[in-house]
Amino acid sequence: MTNNFQRALGEGGFGIVYHGYLNGSEEVAVKVELLLRVHHTNLVSLVGYCDERGHLALIYEYMSNVDLKHHLSGKHDVSILKWSTRLRIAIDAALGLEYLHIGCRPSMVHRDVKSTNILLDDQFTAKIADFGLSRSFQLGDESHISTVVAGTPGYLDPETGRLSEMSDVYSFGIVLLEMMTNQRVIDQNREKRHITEWVALVLNRGDITKIMDPNLYGDYNSNSVWKALELAMSCANPSSEKRPSMSQVISVLKECLTSENLMRNKNHDMESDSSLELTKSFDTEVVPRAR
Template sequence: MHSFIVVQVELLLRVHHINLVSLVGCCDERDHLALIYEYMSNGDLKHHLSGKQGSSVLKWSTRLQIAIDAALGLEYLHNGCRPSMVHRDVKSTNILLDEKFSAKLADFGLSRSFQFGDEYHVSTDVAGTPGYLDPEYYRTGRLAEMSDVYSFGILLLEIITNQRVLDQTREKSHIGEWTAFMLNRGDITGIMDLNLHGDYSSHSAWRALELAMLCANPSSEKRPNMSQVAFELKECLTSEISMKSKDQDMDSQSSPEVSMSCDTKGLPSAR
């Protein structure tokens, strides 16, 4: 293997986190190199968002937990491992799900490490997936952790909307531009995935949406870091679970007898 590949494999073998797919081995046959990762039985996130081949629609709380898992994996790459790493290809097909739908970040083929002391960026040939690619990184070639944050913001928009990242049939082809366009109308129901059928609290939905747009800000200086993103997503999930619990408590407290005995004279008439 080329020395560069050897360095990358050795680096990945040192990366261990519950939300990163583990590299279990590699195969070098002549000019062909294959990396072998752990098996993830539920495939990738994009497959489940699309609903293809009979896969069930992911609930809103499940989507938030998947986003948290992915955020924690990235946060580890940025802050927990040494040297720090930038993934460079965060997207829904690289979020793999196990039998319990716990998420792990996969495919480190484009990852780069920071081996220059306290420097927070490195110049590289621009690489990544169209639509997810940080416009600032594309323009300058200067790679930093915030490039992953942008890609994560696009991923989060995909999780929220189930829209294609790039779709030429929309009035705004890029998912970030389309979401901003829809936000101007102030109606979150037109942004959220219709397959959810409104089964989410508007508070957690708005909070997640605002976070996604913040991550996908064209200016890296205005984006949060992955530690902040993970914290905010956990707050979103806590809010969602709390609202669901309150709704269930209200449903259990109501009964036909109570409804029948209610004095309806004081209630406003239907408009």
């Protein structure tokens, strides 16, 4: 179509634009770089495309467990995600975003990070999807700053005039709060409409159990929860300069998961010891004693 990418028309947010011909006669502008150069285990893979009799389609890998929102909504017949599983999903999603920010050359900003764009496979591995609003930027250039507003209400960076990697960090912070609370991002019937305002209000009252998803029934390590909550609020800071990078986010989330797993292993060991003591006690009672 482009005669081996012979003629470049320019370079925009979606990569280099090439001149080409459709069906050998109709002149077209071809944007190909964005989707073809993105490869990461935590990004939904592009399998191919279809252009048949006027039907255009992009073909992606199948994600059998739908999206994160599906499992948090409570409207579907699905099992409740444990806190440790939610942390693993958060880490997966963060790894995908980190790759876009520092693994791609030039770097990319997703611009529409939200729970419905975090898809889950049959092993509940999370992958970032929907690059429809993604934008590519040259490194070391002021072009990484964009004034184009894009995204979904509630997840949008309040600093809409300065769209950068930190905008994805803000949106991720909102997703993390959503995962923890199972609350709507924007709820007109809530005391505080936006989830960040509601969490801040409840935090001031000092009861974290009122923040966490009640479907978890308190089955989580409080240390890991507090650390994750502090991280989420830091990501959702109104000032982009005060937000962590995705690499820092990953580091903290891994600490949270380690803390959670240590608690579970400790509880398991205590249950095993208790079971052993019960067995010993039971055996000594039923075995006939010498008279």
